[in-house]
Amino acid sequence: MTTTAIAAVLRDSDGKFELEEVELGPLESDELLVKVVGAGLCHTDLLLRDPNFLAQTGPIILGHEGSGIVEAVGSAVRSVEVGDHVLMSFESCGRCRNCLAGSPSYCDEFMSRNLSGRRADLSTSALDRNGNPVANRWFGQSSFATHAIATERNVVVVDKALPLELLGPLGCGLQTGAGSVLNEMKLAAGQSIAVFGAGGVGLSAVMAAKAAGARDIVVVDLVDSRLETAVEVGATRTVRGDAPDLVEAIKNGGRGLDFSFETTAVTSVITTAVSILDTPGKAVLVGGGSGKLDIDPVLLAGKSVTYALEGSSVPQVFLPQLVDLWQRGWFPFDKLVQTYTLDQINQAVEDSLSGKAIKPVLTPAHP
Template sequence: MSIADALLDPVRAGRTAVAARAAILSEPGGRFVVEDVQLQQPRRDEVLVKVAGVGVCHTDVVCRGDFPVPLPIVLGHEGSGVVEAVGAGVTRVRPGDHVVLTFDSCGVCPNCARSTPSYCYNFMAENFGGVRVSDGSTPMSRKGDAVNARFFGQSSFASHLIAREQNTIVVSKAVPIELLGPLGCGIQTGAGSILNSLKVHQGDSVAIFGAGAVGLSAVMAAKIAGAAAIVVVEPNPSRRALALELGATAALDPTGDADVTASVKKAGPGGVSHALDTTGIPAVIGAALETLLPNGMLGLVGMPPPDASLPANILSMLVRGVGVKAYVEGDSDPEVFIPQLVQYHLDGRLPFDRLITRFSFDQINEAFDATTNGTAIKPVLIL
């Protein structure tokens, strides 16, 4: 083995591999199988984390199904745990730290340089490629065969993972670490869309379409922001009730409502200054646009069908001067925003734990079933 190969692959260079267990997806739409795997030791800029908990996100569901990812793969991108080892070049993270794993980014493109890593020019390759972008390698193997294990720079459906310092966020040890994983994506997206993207302020009015984990996180964030009206549109009655408990001023059932737009305007009252769609449903997005007051803004975070178009009446938008923008990961700089979310939780202002249903790691398929059938808002696998 050459010196270059040794630097690239510490396990082949003679350093001990890490024994781990991982939930491997081998075919689109298939079931996960928990198997024994081996992980390389962390490279210079990498971190080895023992996973304590990991959330199941809608993106995981989509990537298990129709969205193309390389197989076999370990999904999971809402991991949290304890650092066990770091590479020689890591300075911000230390063994023993409690950490949340979040999306990956290149760290050097113009948007990363502006502290907007969620719009990294290389976002798709860094997060959906399944391998290290630098050389196409993966840190995980199964019986000597490679397993794609860099999903969102972490692949956290595993007992251990290799992440980069770039997407490993140190957090307070005052909160149970196994619950914090969803801050890395779902909670960050919902809360960030309100606080960072739409920039809701005291006295503003907000309509939130969909009350899943992202939508309910947006409700809590709108309350933190001091919004005067927080209107939730959601067909599930238990989620409407929870939205009201978490800070919504009105929770509307769109089922059988012939004019959801009119109902939101009445609850607004008169309309809303900001709206957030978490559903990705074109008809819902069209209705949301019409709820906006002049100079209002609609944010899009829901995953639409691949061929969906924006159902907008351009003249209606022009006469009101309203806008619409898609947001990624709540416009977050995770190194700043995730610790801020933890502090909101410690202060009692972001009780995201109320969204969580716990599953054991071996129940990963049941957790996915609960996500798709709606019986759980935010499943978290506890390791």
């Protein structure tokens, strides 16, 4: 069985998406077809504006924070049924040492299964109008489309009473921010954290830190409106990133903070994120890009630094926890969401880059 879908295809690194009709091929045994109702825009989607990246993938359907309704399942799928409401998250193999140990975000095949736009065997199952292949397995889903093909391993079934079109961002950006705090740092009540970058990832870390009972949550950014949003969702203090003595402004006369969370990938900001830590202290980095770690090793005495993928979480365990926190009012991520129809995708990208929208969500089910 094949399915005709409308998808936002990226063919040129100028970053403009075009809506096209694509034919999605038959399901493999572990795959399922999802009618997409919501798909968040995450900064990783914008990596493809780099021509070198796009040259490797070829024409591609992006989108990796999808939510939708299952329309068909492959012959080996057991835990998901037609009609289930699902969130789509990152893909993993389920067989390597780290997957078996409960750390699928550090799967041996993480890069190939999520960032190649293809299945692990490098195949793809979408064809354009001329019969040419289009990469459709970005993070195991490619959800900027009316329909996406995911696998049993990267979907999470959720209650049908939930507002499905809003929940997609839980699958990557929000999971990355909140998971870094709750799973990677294991921040405890009374501890302190500095968050660098008040985008969707940074602000979800703020909400998680507040839910965990952090005493001091300091948010650093250059955009005043984002700092205001940070206070609304739980920051106890904000500091402008261009403050003259930034390290002292963050430490505020104290010993330093227990944790820092760095989302900007700017070299100088990474250095600051380590410099403001108390001893011991832990910096969790998540920003991707050209930033390099440039630090005097002595500065690291008694401290630790790690780069965390996907909040070091198991989506089937962690996403239901986030939904539960949201229902209790402790994780108000919907305050960050702004919805766009699929044909407004280029506007959504523009608004994300300018800072006008913190977490754009496309709604392919609404033409």
